[in-house]
Amino acid sequence: MKILYFAHFREKANVAEEEVELPDGISDVNSLIDWLESRSDGYADAFADRDHIRVAVNQEHVDFDTLVKMGDEVAFFPPMTGG
Amino acid sequence: MKILYFAHFREKANVAEEEVELPDGISDVNSLIDWLESRSDGYADAFADRDHIRVAVNQEHVDFDTLVKMGDEVAFFPPMTGG
Amino acid sequence: MTIRVQSQDFDAGAEIAKISATNTNVGGVCSFIGVVRESADTISAMTLEHYPGMTEKLLAKIEAEAQERWPLEDSLIIHRYGRMEPGEQIVLVVTASAHRKAAFEACEFLIDWLKTKAPFWKSEETAEGTKWVEAKASDDQAADKWSEK
Amino acid sequence: MTIRVQSQDFDAGAEIAKISATNTNVGGVCSFIGVVRESADTISAMTLEHYPGMTEKLLAKIEAEAQERWPLEDSLIIHRYGRMEPGEQIVLVVTASAHRKAAFEACEFLIDWLKTKAPFWKSEETAEGTKWVEAKASDDQAADKWSEK
Numbered sequence: 417m418k419i420l421y422f423a424h425f426r427e428k429a430n431v432a433e434e435e436v437e438l439p440d441g442i443s444d445v446n447s448l449i450d451w452l453e454s455r456s457d458g459y460a461d462a463f464a465d466r467d468h469i470r471v472a473v474n475q476e477h478v479d480f481d482t483l484v485k486m487g488d489e490v491a492f493f494p495p496m497t498g499g
Numbered sequence: 500m501k502i503l504y505f506a507h508f509r510e511k512a513n514v515a516e517e518e519v520e521l522p523d524g525i526s527d528v529n530s531l532i533d534w535l536e537s538r539s540d541g542y543a544d545a546f547a548d549r550d551h552i553r554v555a556v557n558q559e560h561v562d563f564d565t566l567v568k569m570g571d572e573v574a575f576f577p578p579m580t581g582g
Numbered sequence: 583m584t585i586r587v588q589s590q591d592f593d594a595g596a597e598i599a600k601i602s603a604t605n606t607n608v609g610g611v612c613s614f615i616g617v618v619r620e621s622a623d624t625i626s627a628m629t630l631e632h633y634p635g636m637t638e639k640l641l642a643k644i645e646a647e648a649q650e651r652w653p654l655e656d657s658l659i660i661h662r663y664g665r666m667e668p669g670e671q672i673v674l675v676v677t678a679s680a681h682r683k684a685a686f687e688a689c690e691f692l693i694d695w696l697k698t699k700a701p702f703w704k705s706e707e708t709a710e711g712t713k714w715v716e717a718k719a720s721d722d723q724a725a726d727k728w729s730e731k
Numbered sequence: 732m733t734i735r736v737q738s739q740d741f742d743a744g745a746e747i748a749k750i751s752a753t754n755t756n757v758g759g760v761c762s763f764i765g766v767v768r769e770s771a772d773t774i775s776a777m778t779l780e781h782y783p784g785m786t787e788k789l790l791a792k793i794e795a796e797a798q799e800r801w802p803l804e805d806s807l808i809i810h811r812y813g814r815m816e817p818g819e820q821i822v823l824v825v826t827a828s829a830h831r832k833a834a835f836e837a838c839e840f841l842i843d844w845l846k847t848k849a850p851f852w853k854s855e856e857t858a859e860g861t862k863w864v865e866a867k868a869s870d871d872q873a874a875d876k877w878s879e880k
Contacts, residue, residue: 595744
């Protein structure tokens, strides 16, 4: 699975993009976040405030209960501030 | 009194601007229109549909019961269609 | 805070760029360009007549009202008169503000107002000859929505 | 019906003029230019980051939605990314329609949407260092008013 990090997610996790092998038991965005948080203090910090996490799976903005699988492109970012 | 005519008022009355001496008894826009109508068939035609007459006295859009006097600049025109 | 009533065409892009560069408090610039449209009657041209003197006076008044109602950093109204063919520009309204909502509202307020309250009259050249354009109820309604209670 | 996501600046005036000349069904062209504003914290610059690929996809989708909801003759969105200083242009939205109300509504819809739903993130350089700009509730409310029932 390819994971992209934008804005403060990139800064706190200290990675812009990575390929990960998913451990067993990860089926949706919620469980993916739980696992990522456990990887390091930086990741834990990035994902601490769940209300401010936005997620896209294969470039579609989705909810946390969306299913994810190997081969997906998942992106984490804060609420948008364009325009 | 200086009277200006715009759009179809100018075409029907066949005058763009004129200086008139007011006869006695003309005190407001209503009585001014009554008098103008009586001057010729062209004027009568121009002022026939009172709902579509707009009037300005000294370049201020006003109601028909507004008082007028010698020295005023009075203008007649249809509803505006700018922009 | 500029008003121009003129027969000659204008360079909308250059005018908008000028307003946009006003000062660093400007966060948004909204503009509207009115263009002569070819309607169902296939107009070959239209002619705009106005009331010189009163037009400028009223435009200055309404621009001042927009300045009072919205926190504008700058604004511009250019309105043409005379004969214009389809595709030609008739009117330009530009508003600049710190915030986009103010810029949008003031711009729409000004154009709605110009349509119904500024002393301009349009005549159209159609296949059957020249005729005066009738005022539209929808334009009055658009202008009325800005009336203050 | 054009979308550009780019780091370089754009000539807003020339872009607006192009849309305005689309065809003789165009009666009104509305445009909005978003500009980097010097705020209370006196920003020296801001940097816009985006999600390449997803941005273009979403912008195309929202432009198609605007085309469906309003009778537009043409539209243009240009959104920049990268570092920009106060006074620089960030975004341009232009809409052209036979009628001004459609042009205004579609333009405001697009910019409200870009503020809240397009994958762009701003960071500001302030006296205390660089910080990410927080999303504003007022922007969400502006975008929500366009939600279809």
